[in-house]
Amino acid sequence: MFGKIGGRSFLSSSLCNNTGFLQKNNNVDDKSRIVGFFNEQQPKSILTRDNERDPRFRRTETDFSNLYARDLLPAKNGEEYTMQFLLEVVDILTNYVRKTFDRSTKVLDFHHPHQLLEGMEGFNLELCDQPESLEQILVDCRDTLKYGVRTGHPRFFNQLSSGLDIIGLAGEWLTSTANTNMFTYEIAPVFVLMEQLTLKKMREIIGWPNGEGDGIFSPGGAISNMYSVMVARYKHYPEVKIKGMAAAPRLVLFTSEHVDQFTVNLFLLLHLSHLICIPLQCCSQSHYSIKKASAVLGFGTENLILLKTDERGRVIPADLEAKVIDAKQKGFMPVFVNATAGSTVYGAFDPINEIADICEKYNIWLHVDGAWGGGLLMSRKHRHKLNGVERANSVTWNPHKMMGVPLQCSAILVREKGLLQGCNSMCAGYLFQPDKQYDVTYDTGDKAIQCGRHVDIFKFWLMWKSKGTIGFEKHIDRCLELSEYLYHKIKNREGYEMVFQGEPQHTNVCFWYIPPSLRLLPDGEEKRQRLHKVAPKIKAMMMECGTTMVGYQPQGDKVNFFRMVVSNPAVTRSDIDFLIDEIERLGQDL
Amino acid sequence: MFGKIGGRSFLSSSLCNNTGFLQKNNNVDDKSRIVGFFNEQQPKSILTRDNERDPRFRRTETDFSNLYARDLLPAKNGEEYTMQFLLEVVDILTNYVRKTFDRSTKVLDFHHPHQLLEGMEGFNLELCDQPESLEQILVDCRDTLKYGVRTGHPRFFNQLSSGLDIIGLAGEWLTSTANTNMFTYEIAPVFVLMEQLTLKKMREIIGWPNGEGDGIFSPGGAISNMYSVMVARYKHYPEVKIKGMAAAPRLVLFTSEHVDQFTVNLFLLLHLSHLICIPLQCCSQSHYSIKKASAVLGFGTENLILLKTDERGRVIPADLEAKVIDAKQKGFMPVFVNATAGSTVYGAFDPINEIADICEKYNIWLHVDGAWGGGLLMSRKHRHKLNGVERANSVTWNPHKMMGVPLQCSAILVREKGLLQGCNSMCAGYLFQPDKQYDVTYDTGDKAIQCGRHVDIFKFWLMWKSKGTIGFEKHIDRCLELSEYLYHKIKNREGYEMVFQGEPQHTNVCFWYIPPSLRLLPDGEEKRQRLHKVAPKIKAMMMECGTTMVGYQPQGDKVNFFRMVVSNPAVTRSDIDFLIDEIERLGQDL
Known part of the structure; x- marks a missing residue:
């Protein structure tokens, strides 16, 4: 010790x-x-x-x-x-x-x-x-505050959500002061309308005609994804709401085998005597939020079928079609496909158009999980990575990630109007005023699985007002430029190895730092074992020093590597340089 | 017009x-x-x-x-x-x-x-x-702010959550500034520990030995109640997590037929030409959050069995036992009973001890929904109303209601340790560092159905520090005294009729105001029809004038009545007097 x-x-x-x-x-x-x-x-x-x-x-x-x-x-x-x-x-x-x-x-x-x-x-x-x-x-x-973590610091790269937007902060302060909830127009008139207008704007940007459709802000991406599975089930088997899962055949869901979100949320315990960091959460989001939804909603996790990915972490459409056919032959009923737009570790975008073709062919609900990548829709330069998103039946999009909105701010958007209400409403029988002469779209309580619902909209609305759509676009383009800078800086640098080749699709740059002592070792199990410990050790020292934070994780058969992401507008090239210098300083003697 | x-x-x-x-x-x-x-x-x-x-x-x-x-x-x-x-x-x-x-x-x-x-x-x-x-x-x-609703105003009586606690407000401002989430100790060290200590304190107050057990803060009472159903299912049929609901027999749940929460969240549209308010959400919480959970989790709403209540809105234990026996005879499997501690409209407390006897006899999970009434546990004078709560397997308790904590702050507490983790963890297979030499209780991400989770703990912790346990006790005693004051003021007053007899158990006081024009009408359908419209009309005028707000709703065969609640420390007797004067001023000519 x-x-x-x-x-x-x-x-x-x-x-x-x-x-x-x-x-x-x-x-x-x-x-x-x-x-x-x-x-x-x-x-x-x-x-x-x-x-x-x-x-x-x-x-x-x-x-x-x-x-x-x-x-x-x-x-x-x-x-x-x-x-x-x-x-x-x-x-x-x-x-x-x-x-x-x-x-x-x-x-x-x-x-x-x-x-x-x-x-x-x-x-x-x-x-x-x-x-x-x-x-x-x-x-x-x-x-x-002193003993916490400055998630807005220009050298905090640990999470998909980072940065401290001043307008968003002001919005949150105001929201707390207003201290109301989103259940009804009666107690949140302004916020309810802001939510409605903002969701419509997001649907327009997705590309749904006239921004028609439905949506709601939920407490995070996992719940938004859960909504998508619920709505898909309701669309295909509405009787499940009343009769339970017993009323449906064996339903199966599909998502990428690849890690997606929160892999990087590693719970570290620095075991000082060995200086080892132990990752607890080596779980993925496709595995994670869709798998959680399978368990919660009564599908069962074994009815979630994982799809093969290419070397860049993108789902292979042919594998989806083969598995759909296979499931149907076994008598199962495919109801839901999740296409990931921006996976957590690789930042991969699944090919939505090709997946949509298959979903249309077999009448399967297509959900796009754009929790991380949805923000790119705001950029004329990068939105092509989500080509086909307008064909999705539902989309998760978390402004609290790539768009820098303070936590929490996650939207689930649904193309067909009325499904959210139909799926979650419990009240039809109780309406006994026959003369309903009002527009029920102002009510949100009955669409949600929550009763009271936190006001997540105001900070986002205020940021949008203050930056304009073009402000978000600039922010996103800038973050992606910084990632390209990092990629070009290290791709041929001594002591670095890229986890996958080619320019990153999103801001994710995945790499190994190989300390001098490992560079001459022959490839093999010993090198793997030792390399596996490098990122955790460097991360532990970063945290002890307090100089910077960046995530790491293993992926499939790949040992622990760093995953760098940029979503904080405060980051500059000098901060990227600092990170690399710091990794080398802390790792050179390992 | x-x-x-x-x-x-x-x-x-x-x-x-x-x-x-x-x-x-x-x-x-x-x-x-x-x-x-x-x-x-x-x-x-x-x-x-x-x-x-x-x-x-x-x-x-x-x-x-x-x-x-x-x-x-x-x-x-x-x-x-x-x-x-x-x-x-x-x-x-x-x-x-x-x-x-x-x-x-x-x-x-x-x-x-x-x-x-x-x-x-x-x-x-x-x-x-x-x-x-x-x-x-x-x-x-x-x-x-100008076009919103001042939920902290001393004359805002519309919701179970009211008031604007200054310390809680400061806590929320700080939480927004810290802008992190509860997923890991790594990014929220202080908040994660505060949550752990506070949950333990709440379990001690419930009466579980040494405060042992588990728990988590969730985005509101409906989600907390949903957790309880999920954990009950996992306890009795753990295989459902993997195999889905098909792996279990037909499971049934029980809750009060009585309205419980959010009935008062009526979405009003003032139809000016007729001056009629139309309640949209005449749904109850027992019906509502437990019913929503039945639908979401794949049980199906028809497998939620409603229990008869007495004239005060309390579940009749004999009815529970009869319905359990009946369900078993039909081959169904009773797995979950919800006892409500503080129903939304009547403020009724179900007899927990008698319900617990039945649950123990038939090996059924007992959940106590104390979203509204849980706060009374802080009062030596009133906690007897929850006698038997320590026998519950799980408890929902929303500090954002009776304890005046800003929205949102809801806890689900579970007596048996490890179930939340077992139920929601998706990661077991991914742990590949064999030397786990740390205490995983600091991790919360794997207990939750969410990935990122909003920091709801700090404001509550800070309020507790600033008031002490005795401060919460004083607040609760005072609110109940004010309700007694209202009850005694109107119970024999001309033009008022109580919806149920006897002193209220909680701060809920339910009453009809009968305008002079209706007082001499004989009882019958015409009077019922006209009385049904009185509360909505008065409420509409209150909102137009902006002087005060109070909830109303029907209940069973009872036409619309006012439900008064007090949870705001700013309320004084003069505000109660004002409400009554205002109802009479606005209603006298109806």
Whole structure:
């Protein structure tokens, strides 16, 4: 075991702050990073402000140590304290926003679960019978951010969702303040209309005539994909709603064998004595969300049939047709095909038109999972990768991924109107006012599997207003250019090997870094075994140092490799350069 | 049709602003309400502040009319503009917060869908190719709030979720700023631990030994209830996960026939020519979320068996036992019973202990839906209403209802550890690092049906820290006292009739207001028909005037009645008095 200095592991200190590191990496970014690290160690009083110049952020004289939640509104005379308290919180948040964009700050200040659970310098997670003062609440807020991960940092490449859009953030603050839900026009008139208009716009962009169809924002891509399977089942076997799965023949679903989403969400535990990272979630999304849907909805996971992919991770249409025929010969009923538009690891786009031909031929519901790749529809340059999407019966599209909308924001769009309602409505028999003289499209509660539904639309609507369609297009084109830059930088660089050949379709760039000690080893099991451990080790050190974060995973018979993605508008070429330098710095002696 | 004046219907003006109304209701509240209404009509410049005294809210000199989203961070030199912009947004939000608690402001400024869609004085919902200036974005923010509903207003009684908790609000602002998700410890270390500790605390309060068990926060009560059905199915028929529903016998579920949740979420369309409100969602939650789960999960809605209730809306245990025996005799397999703790309309608590006896006898999963009533567990005075809850296999408990936590915050708690994981995990085969030396309880992604999951925990954790357990207890006791006050005020008052007799178990008080013109009518169909229209008409006028909002619905053979609930800490006796006065003012001439 390594020793600890002030709660930080010795390992971290030795890797991140020794003189050699400073000398080796003495560019401005790295120097300021180290300085930034030490600056962050300075204790800060609540009343000390970074920005004394801004008159609106003058230090307040309010003493929060004797104030409690009960002193805020609706307490009598609580207004002034409430405003002061909220402004203190905003001060914490705007400082965090500032630092998020500042490359001299760390991406994260990593601690192990047991460290956080034991309590860090006054940050105690335990809940008590008695209230804490507002001063402590402010400290808790500051510490929560301090020990978290800056997902908006220009060097956070770990997830498909990254970045911190300022307009989106403002939208979320407003949404929380409005504190309502999407169930009815009555309690969310503006948000319900915004949702309707935005979904229509998305359907127009998909290419459905006049933007006709239906849709709803759901709590994430997995639920959106689940909606698609439900609606497909309802379309083909509406009696299942009332009679259950027993009323249908054996239904089968099809999706790519390839990993799709959240493979990169690896839960790492840095086992310090061995310096090994252990990936827990080596599961794929085609395997994952469609497989989850198969289990949840009562199909059974063995009735999900996996489709072969080419070397780039794209479904092979001939394999789909062969498996459809095979299933029918066995007496099963194919009802649903998922085509992935932007797989999680490779960023692969399945050939939608060819898949649509087969679906039409055999009367199968075609769903396009564009959770990750749907954003490319906004780009005139890149939308051809989804050619044929207008032939889909339903589409999942997560603006919270490629379009930089804050989490969560995921849409399920359905070409045929009325199916969502038919599938999920429970109320037909209860309508007893015969004179229905209103437009029920304003109601959404009956389309959803939820009752109350979080307002996910406003931030997206506001971002669209503020950027225009062309703003999203620019963002997407730029992210893809950065990926091309990375691809060209490393494809022939010593110590790198690409996982698949050719320019990436999406922003995903998949590669192995091969440390000098492995470069001369002959190909074979020993090299594989050792290479498999490289990415986890480098990732562990990145997190300990807090300098950057990037995902890795294995895929099929390929050992662990890095998967780089760009969706954050704050990223520049220098950040890509930094990542490569950092991988080499941390990996050179492995 | 009535005429329109400046986009507001004549009906509204005549009811809300005529001299007679002012003379009839010339108490301070009403006067200031009217004055407040006119004040709200004054156009406001972005740069005009209500509170010039606060130095932190001095008018800024920034001209946002030539600034765009692209000028904000990460733009070069974007920091200053970003801070100014966010402070402008905060200014809008804090003004909204102030007004929310101000009884002289309206609860809502009602407009019809077509009015909002046509565009209100510069508020245009349409999305364009080109960006809007930040000045317009700020106007959009202000207008979004202006045309919405103040769910935190002390006179908003329309939903089970009401109020605007300042600490919870701060928590939500921080959550949006952190912009991460709950999938892994890696990207949400602090939030993942907070969730774990909070769920354990909730299980302790339920009464499970040492707080052992499992749980997760989900996107609302309907999804939490769906989890309970899924886990019950997995416990009894784990093979369904792989083989589908075909692998199990015909499974049946049981729940109350009584309405439970969201009945009050009536989608109203005010048909002006007839002044009739039409309830669209006359559906119940027992019927609703459990029925939705039956459909979604492949059981089929006809396999949900409804249980008879007593006059207070509580399930009759003998009916459950009879129906279980009957189902078994037909060869069906009873797997799941839902006991409701706090039904939506009556606030009824099913007798959990007696239901648990039957579930144990027949080996059936017992779920307690405490979405609405679970909060009473925090009160030593009222928790007896959930006696036996510790015998449940799973419990739904929505802190976003009775505990005043901002939307959304719903927990599903499961007594047996490992079932959530077993039920939803898709990954077992993919773990290929043999040396798993970490505690997988920190991972949550594999327990959920979602992939990414919104951070719902922080606001709740922060509120608990700031109030302590005793703070929640006081809040709950106070809300129940207010309901008793209302009950005693109207139970013998002329023109009122209680829907059921006796003190309410929860804060729900259900009553008819009978206008003078109906009081002398003999009981019979004509009176029923006319009474049925009273609550919708009064509600329509309330919304037009914007003075207050309260829910109504029919129940079984009972015609439309008001259902009053209190969950907002801002409510006082004077607000209860106001509601009654308002009902009488608006209803006296019907």
